[in-house]
Amino acid sequence: MTQQRSLLLFEQAIKSEVTKKSYLYQLNKFKKWAKIKDFNGLHQAPQKDIQILLEDYVMYLKNTISPNSIPIYFAPIELFYIMNDVNLNFKKIRKLFPEKIKKGNERGYTQKDIQTILKNTKTKRHKALVLLFASSGIRLGAISEIQLHHLTKIEDSYAIKIYDGEKEEDFVFTTPECTKAIDEYLLERESDGEYIGKDSPLIRTTYRLGIEKVKACGTDSLTHVMGRLVTVVNRKKNTKTNRFDIAKNHGFRKFFATVIKNTSGITPTMTEKLINHIGIVRLDGSYYKPSLEQMFGAYNLAMSELIIDSTEKLEIKNKKLESEKSELEKEKENQESIRNQMDEMKQEIDDLKYGPTGRRNKYNQNYVDAPVPPEMKILTMGIPILLELLFPEEKKRDMMKEFENAELENRTPDLHKIFGSRKMDEENIQFLKKFLKEHQNKKDSSKSTNYVKPRLRIENLEAMLSNHN
Numbered sequence: 001m002t003q004q005r006s007l008l009l010f011e012q013a014i015k016s017e018v019t020k021k022s023y024l025y026q027l028n029k030f031k032k033w034a035k036i037k038d039f040n041g042l043h044q045a046p047q048k049d050i051q052i053l054l055e056d057y058v059m060y061l062k063n064t065i066s067p068n069s070i071p072i073y074f075a076p077i078e079l080f081y082i083m084n085d086v087n088l089n090f091k092k093i094r095k096l097f098p099e100k101i102k103k104g105n106e107r108g109y110t111q112k113d114i115q116t117i118l119k120n121t122k123t124k125r126h127k128a129l130v131l132l133f134a135s136s137g138i139r140l141g142a143i144s145e146i147q148l149h150h151l152t153k154i155e156d157s158y159a160i161k162i163y164d165g166e167k168e169e170d171f172v173f174t175t176p177e178c179t180k181a182i183d184e185y186l187l188e189r190e191s192d193g194e195y196i197g198k199d200s201p202l203i204r205t206t207y208r209l210g211i212e213k214v215k216a217c218g219t220d221s222l223t224h225v226m227g228r229l230v231t232v233v234n235r236k237k238n239t240k241t242n243r244f245d246i247a248k249n250h251g252f253r254k255f256f257a258t259v260i261k262n263t264s265g266i267t268p269t270m271t272e273k274l275i276n277h278i279g280i281v282r283l284d285g286s287y288y289k290p291s292l293e294q295m296f297g298a299y300n301l302a303m304s305e306l307i308i309d310s311t312e313k314l315e316i317k318n319k320k321l322e323s324e325k326s327e328l329e330k331e332k333e334n335q336e337s338i339r340n341q342m343d344e345m346k347q348e349i350d351d352l353k354y355g356p357t358g359r360r361n362k363y364n365q366n367y368v369d370a371p372v373p374p375e376m377k378i379l380t381m382g383i384p385i386l387l388e389l390l391f392p393e394e395k396k397r398d399m400m401k402e403f404e405n406a407e408l409e410n411r412t413p414d415l416h417k418i419f420g421s422r423k424m425d426e427e428n429i430q431f432l433k434k435f436l437k438e439h440q441n442k443k444d445s446s447k448s449t450n451y452v453k454p455r456l457r458i459e460n461l462e463a464m465l466s467n468h469n
Contacts, residue, residue: 007039009083016166018141018219023076030057030077043084050081051088058096066243067098106245108254109134113233113246114308120232128178128185129203129222130229133249135306136172137256137275138162140223140249144216148186149198154296157303158182160202162276170276171292173299177312223249256306263302270298353404354397359388362400 010027014020027039034053036042043050054077061070074097078090109117114134121127132138142162150161156176163169174182182202190196192210201216217225226249235244247254257275260266269288272278273295290298304320307313352358363384387396406413 004039006043006080006084010039010080013079013083021219023079026073026076027080029073033057033060039080043081043086047086047088050086051093054088054093055096058093062096062098066101068100070097107251108256108258109233109246109251110255111308114252114255116232117229118308121229124181124185124188125203125206126225126229128181129225130252131178131181131308132174132203133226133252134255134308135175135178136160137253137260138172139253139276140226141219143203143222144201144218146202147198147216148196148200148202151182151202152292153179154292157296157299159292159296168276170273171295172276173274173296175303175307175312176316177307177309259302259305263305265301266298270295274299350397354400359384359396359400 010023011020014023031039031042034042034057045053057077058070058074061073065073074093081088114130117130118127121130129143132143133140138160139162145164146160146162150164152159152161154173156179158174158179159171160174161169161171186196189204189210192207194200194204194207194210194214200214203217203222205215205217205221207214230246230248230251233246235246235248237244253275260271260274266274270290273288273290304313304316307316366384387399391399402413
């Protein structure tokens with residue numbers, strides 16, 4: 001236990017299991033290069049000798065690896081000595097680092113590259129894995145921890161929770177194409193005898209019998225699998241950095257990020273969220289918390305460009321067009337329904353004002369308000385009764401509207417407008433105009449001492465009505 005204390009302190013300073021594994025790997029490489037048997041031996045030498053040892057190691061790395069990789073190799077070593085209270089001049093050591101050069105992994109896979117990879121996959125497991133990388137932009141280190149309870153179905157896609165319980169916890173999404181591949185892979189495992197439950201790993205190790213003990217496929221295994229699958233793509237190697245122009249795993253993530261960033265309608269902050277970055281500014285990680293539905297809505301905008309198979313892409317586009325057509329039809333129906341409701345409301349208002357009930361109320365009010373002697377009051381009801389009996393409903397409504405407009409505009413009603421569809425002689429028109437004019441001048445008539453009774457004769461009405469046709 002005492003011999004391993006230096007290593008225990010080192011491990012306790014690392015929060016992520018993936019990082020811990022990577023750091024141990026680099027620390028072991030340094031121990032092996034220094035020809036020291038155990039980890040305690042790394043810090044038991046005099047401080048001056050350790051300083052020289054680290055400086056020599058940096059100069060060794062400068063001749064063997066890419067300048068861009070030296071900080072990555074050195075970070076675990078620096079942490080080991082800090083945790084074991086060895087005070088070295090790390091500032092001086094970092095001064096030995098070479099200047100960084102242009103990265104070798106310049107670009108991501110193209111859609112054609114991924115089509116080539118898929119065409120050469122021989123198992124459902126490999127197909128699901130490739131499509132998972134391409135459709136979600138997931139990091140390789142997150143895959144081995146995914147279990148089936150981390151998957152949530154949204155429409156024809158999966159929302160997958162990654163880094164569950166960690167501060168980096170987030171969601172990635174799959175296209176319907178990838179979802180279908182995952183379902184087929186899980187169905188194959190189940191048909192081979194594996195019990196598929198909520199704690200089953202999304203990607204398991206290879207097996208001869210499905211009933212074998214299930215183990216999640218680890219990061220190293222996934223790295224080897226992807227290394228074999230991408231050999232069918234023509235990746236160019238940079239002689240200076242000893243790296244390919246497309247990273248075997250990260251190239252899928254670059255493909256995903258490029259599609260997301262090129263999709264219009266997705267805000268820059270949401271773009272970073274879908275790529276599982278902290279955000280445009282560091283505060284985005286703390287304050288920007290979109291819902292799962294909002295994230296999927298943004299992802300959905302880019303979905304057609306993330307689908308690899310041309311046939312699948314066409315099916316999705318057709319489905320999207322049908323959905324948009326359906327939405328337009330619903331909108332059209334809603335607008336038509338609103339128009340119908342407005343027409344019904346207008347008709348109800350028209351009925352209340354100008355229909356039988358509205359006219360009756362108006363006639364009664366005119367009877368009460370008419371400024372005429374009692375013996376003439378009966379005439380204020382006589383004419384409305386005749387008009388109600390002899391004219392069609394539409395004509396009676398037009399009549400009421402014209403009377404109302406004339407009253408608002410302080411003018412005599414236009415009888416030609418009311419009876420325009422019927423022929424009337426000029427004598428009867430003049431007679432009715434005079435009658436209406438005398439009744440309109442209520443106040444003046446009531447105050448006038450020389451009130452003239454309207455000359456309304458039955459023969460005049462009969463003549464007027466006989467001339468309607």
